[in-house]
Structures are given as C-alpha cells and as structure tokens.
Amino acid sequence: MGxxxxxxxxxxxxxxxxxxxxxxxxxxxKEKIKRELLSCPEILYLLxxxxxxxxxxxxxxSLNEDGEWDKYFGDNIRDYLFFPEAQPKVKNFLCYQxxxxxxxxxxxxxxxxxxxxxxxxDCRDNIVSSIGExxxxxxxxxxxxxxxxxxxxxxxxxxxxxxESTTDSNYATRKIVFESTLPNSRVRTxxxxxGYVNVVR
Numbered sequence: 258m259g260x261x262x263x264x265x266x267x268x269x270x271x272x273x274x275x276x277x278x279x280x281x282x283x284x285x286x287k288e289k290i291k292r293e294l295l296s297c298p299e300i301l302y303l304l305x306x307x308x309x310x311x312x313x314x315x316x317x318x319s320l321n322e323d324g325e326w327d328k329y330f331g332d333n334i335r336d337y338l339f340f341p342e343a344q345p346k347v348k349n350f351l352c353y354q355x356x357x358x359x360x361x362x363x364x365x366x367x368x369x370x371x372x373x374x375x376x377x378x379d380c381r382d383n384i385v386s387s388i389g390e391x392x393x394x395x396x397x398x399x400x401x402x403x404x405x406x407x408x409x410x411x412x413x414x415x416x417x418x419x420x421e422s423t424t425d426s427n428y429a430t431r432k433i434v435f436e437s438t439l440p441n442s443r444v445r446t447x448x449x450x451x452g453y454v455n456v457v458r
Contacts, residue, residue, distance in 0.1 A: 355371070404435055416435055
C-alpha cells in the first residue's frame with residue numbers, strides 16, 4: 258500500500274494541515290471558530306472567569322490586547338459538546354460542534370453544514386449584575402452578531418435554530434444552530450497541493 262508520508266514528522270504535518278486545507282470541513286471550521294471566539298472580548302468577558310480577568314483587562318480597566326486570551330480555550334470554551342456537572346465554583350461554558358446534515362435535493366456536489374453553539378451558564382451567575390440581563394442571552398446575541406450572515410467560512414451562515422433550555426437546576430442554556438452550504442468533500446490535498454475530486458454522475 259502506498260502512503261503519502263514516510264516519516265513521523267510527515268505524518269504529523271499531514272494531520273496538522275487539516276486545520277488549514279479544505280479537505281476536512283469539521284477541523285477547518287472548528288479552527289476558524291476558535292480564532293473568532295478567542296478574538297472576541299465581549300464573549301470572554303461574559304464567560305466571567307475571574308482567574309483570567311487580568312488577561313482581559315489591565316489594572317486601569319483598559320482592554321488588555323496583549324493578554325493570553327487563549328487560556329479560555331479548553332476551559333470555558335470547548336470545541337466539543339460538554340455537559341458540566343454542578344461545581345463548587347461558578348463556571349460558565351461555551352461549546353461548539355460541526356456536523357454534516359444533508360445534501361440539497363438533486364445536488365450531490367454540495368452539502369448542508371451545521372455549526373452548533375451550546376451555552377451553559379451557572380444559574381448562580383447567570384444575571385450580569387451591571388447590565389441586568391441573562392448571561393446566556395447576551396452570549397447568544399454576540400454569537401449572532403459575529404456569525405449570522407457573515408463570511409467567516411467563506412460562505413454565508415444563516416440561523417436555523419435558537420432555543421433556550423435548562424439542565425436540571427444548575428445551568429441555563431441556549432443552543433444556536435447556523436447552517437451553511439458547502440462543496441461536498443470535493444477536494445483532496447497531497448504533498449501540499451490541493452485538487453478537485455472527479456465526480457461521477
């Protein structure tokens with residue numbers, strides 16, 4: 258069997274490239290979402306992790322643009338669905354997933370991609386005291402502002418669902434689903450070169 262790598266380094270380079278090449282929409286989209294969220298101080302502020310406040314603002318209250326905002330990733334921000342349990346410390350979460358829903362009728366070369374954001378806000382901390390509004394609604398509003406009808410994925414995203422719920426009595430939640438039409442896995446990258454896959458009709 259022929260392989261397109263001969264060393265461990267080449268294998269790792271192939272796996273790393275999925276975040277940039279158009280071969281796999283799940284990995285590539287998640288990387289784009291990660292960059293978008295970690296460059297959005299409104300969402301980071303609303304996630305309200307007091308341990309990272311000095312990364313977000315300086316002592317005089319100015320925005321700390323040189324702060325390590327990526328600390329939120331893997332902690333308050335997760336690129337998979339995570340159901341938090343009740344915790345002694347208040348903590349809020351924003352999870353996101355990507356999935357392939359269906360192909361348009363009579364069109365096999367395109368697919369409907371869904372991007373799902375699930376917001377979990379601890380009920381003990383869900384009202385932003387300085388604003389008087391629910392935290393999960395405010396995070397949802399920023400997600401809509403950032404993603405709805407944007408070209409973050411090089412094709413416009415539309416909102417198909419926006420639902421509020423709860424998990425037991427611990428977390429208030431909001432789930433927002435965006436949908437985008439994309440080519441249906443029509444490209445492959447090999448040795449750094451990307452080309453179209455021939456489609457047999």
